[in-house]
Amino acid sequence: MKNSLKIWVEKHELDVTPSREEVVKVHNVAKKMVKRCEDAIKETSAKARVILGGSYAHGTWLPGKGDVDIFLALDKSIGKEGLPKIGLKIASIALSGYDVIMRYAEHPYLESFVDGIRVNIVPCLESKPGEWVSAADRSPHHTEYLVSRLNDDMKLHVRLLKKFLQAQGLYGAEIKVRGFSGYVCEVLIVKYGDIFRVVEEASRWKPSSVISVEPYNLKVEGFAILDPVDTRRNLARAISVEKLTEFIFLCRIVREGTKCDPFTSPLLQPASFEEIRPLLDKVVVLYFKHNERKEDTLWGELYKSSKKLVYHLEKDGFSVLNYSVSADNVHAAVAFLTPGEVKLNLLRRVGPEVYREKETFEFIDDKRNLGWFFSDEMRSRRIEARKLCSVEDALAEYMEKPVESVGFSKGLASEASKTWKLLKGREIERSKDEVIRQVVRNIFGYSRIFDQCG
Ligand code: CTP
Numbered sequence: 357m358k359n360s361l362k363i364w365v366e367k368h369e370l371d372v373t374p375s376r377e378e379v380v381k382v383h384n385v386a387k388k389m390v391k392r393c394e395d396a397i398k399e400t401s402a403k404a405r406v407i408l409g410g411s412y413a414h415g416t417w418l419p420g421k422g423d424v425d426i427f428l429a430l431d432k433s434i435g436k437e438g439l440p441k442i443g444l445k446i447a448s449i450a451l452s453g454y455d456v457i458m459r460y461a462e463h464p465y466l467e468s469f470v471d472g473i474r475v476n477i478v479p480c481l482e483s484k485p486g487e488w489v490s491a492a493d494r495s496p497h498h499t500e501y502l503v504s505r506l507n508d509d510m511k512l513h514v515r516l517l518k519k520f521l522q523a524q525g526l527y528g529a530e531i532k533v534r535g536f537s538g539y540v541c542e543v544l545i546v547k548y549g550d551i552f553r554v555v556e557e558a559s560r561w562k563p564s565s566v567i568s569v570e571p572y573n574l575k576v577e578g579f580a581i582l583d584p585v586d587t588r589r590n591l592a593r594a595i596s597v598e599k600l601t602e603f604i605f606l607c608r609i610v611r612e613g614t615k616c617d618p619f620t621s622p623l624l625q626p627a628s629f630e631e632i633r634p635l636l637d638k639v640v641v642l643y644f645k646h647n648e649r650k651e652d653t654l655w656g657e658l659y660k661s662s663k664k665l666v667y668h669l670e671k672d673g674f675s676v677l678n679y680s681v682s683a684d685n686v687h688a689a690v691a692f693l694t695p696g697e698v699k700l701n702l703l704r705r706v707g708p709e710v711y712r713e714k715e716t717f718e719f720i721d722d723k724r725n726l727g728w729f730f731s732d733e734m735r736s737r738r739i740e741a742r743k744l745c746s747v748e749d750a751l752a753e754y755m756e757k758p759v760e761s762v763g764f765s766k767g768l769a770s771e772a773s774k775t776w777k778l779l780k781g782r783e784i785e786r787s788k789d790e791v792i793r794q795v796v797r798n799i800f801g802y803s804r805i806f807d808q809c810g
Pocket of ligand 1: 409410411412416417418421423425494495496498499529537538539540591594
């Protein structure tokens with residue numbers, strides 16, 4: 357039986373709300389760390405203000421996800437150059453005695469766990485709206501804006517929206533996901549009021565829709581969700597078009613009522629291994645080791661490298677119906693779905709323009725030339741036997757020198773070129789490696805039947 361979104365929401369109102377105990381625990385850490393930051397500012401005699409930000413300050417965090425984001429707004433005169441040095445000094449004094457990890461966004465910040473709660477201390481510059489110098493400078497303004505706009509009911513609906521997106525694999529701005537950030541959820545609730553209207557409206561979003569809470573006076577090209585504190589900034593740019601499209605589609609399903617609980621079960625189920633087994637001989641998997649690296653870096657490099665491989669395969673005459681990537685801490689894999697057993701034996705190479713005498717003679721004289729003719733562009737062309745007859749041949753050739761041949765990312769290339777192997781059909785079927793199974797499941801996307809529960 358299908359249930360309306362209202363029924364599902366009633367079921368989850370309580371479990372998206374952090375318990376009293378958890379709230380007290382996170383509050384205590386926040387209070388302690390604000391005090392430590394203020395003391396550290398005094399100690400360094402810097403001119404700075406401590407501001408709580410992110411989902412903690414907005415009251416929009418999900419149970420078990422209470423992070424404390426602290427922004428150190430330094431005097432603007434410090435400038436972008438002085439920001440990391442002074443900001444990190446204050447942050448490290450504030451975190452002394454705790455294990456600290458240096459993280460990087462546009463500039464570095466510090467992360468630590470205090471009494472089991474993740475704390476981020478992010479330096480930024482005190483800026484007037486629109487006069488930002490670093491990307492983090494907007495954050496305190498986001499907090500000011502959201503605190504004045506979100507009432508308790510709206511906060512609940514931000515949390516519901518986050519939980520829905522999480523269950524559907526669409527939550528998170530990190531490169532691996534390229535989905536909806538917490539801030540985008542907050543802005544959507546400010547715009548539409550509750551999750552019901554978000555679903556209703558998003559189900560009708562068009563490629564030209566511009567979602568803006570505040571008036572804006574710039575011409576906007578294409579789909580946009582404008583940042584209310586800076587309407588020149590399009591928050592949707594960080595969301596991949598695929599994830600955005602999936603969200604619109606899912607909102608249509610949820611609008612009509614679902615059998616599955618949209619807050620806990622993915623409505624689109626991946627194709628099962630049973631369904632895809634007969635098609636495995638159309639898949640080639642490139643599997644390699646990588647040096648452990650930051651997740652954002654790894655996924656950025658993987659996406660870039662796989663895109664380049666596909667571009668070159670297509671340039672070399674092979675069609676790729678779909679491709680996907682997957683990785684764990686040690687291995688990465690790229691899968692390519694081909695139309696079937698494709699053997700390409702000949703290729704046509706375009707030669708120089710005929711007025712280039714020497715080059716034209718050389719082109720014709722080449723040993724590989726099996727026959728040649730002139731084209732309507734006043735060039736010679738020749739037919740030759742291919743060296744790369746299949747997708748596997750081509751990938752093997754590219755992986756000899758992956759950076760030079762296809763522009764594979766440098767960070768992945770050295771390990772990949774030493775460890776790569778190709779898997780097909782039965783080898784894929786026999787493999788128990790989750791990276792391989794995942795990449796192959798991804799390539800077939802979703803099962804034709806969706807919203808199937810119980
Ligand atoms: N931020 C932003 N643009 C984004 C994502 C984040 O400007 N696309 C800024 C916002 O000021 C936001 C802050 O970074 O309030 C913290 O965001 P983040 O740590 O990504 O997540 P939260 O909003 O705290 O959400 P949660 O922890 O619940 O996932």
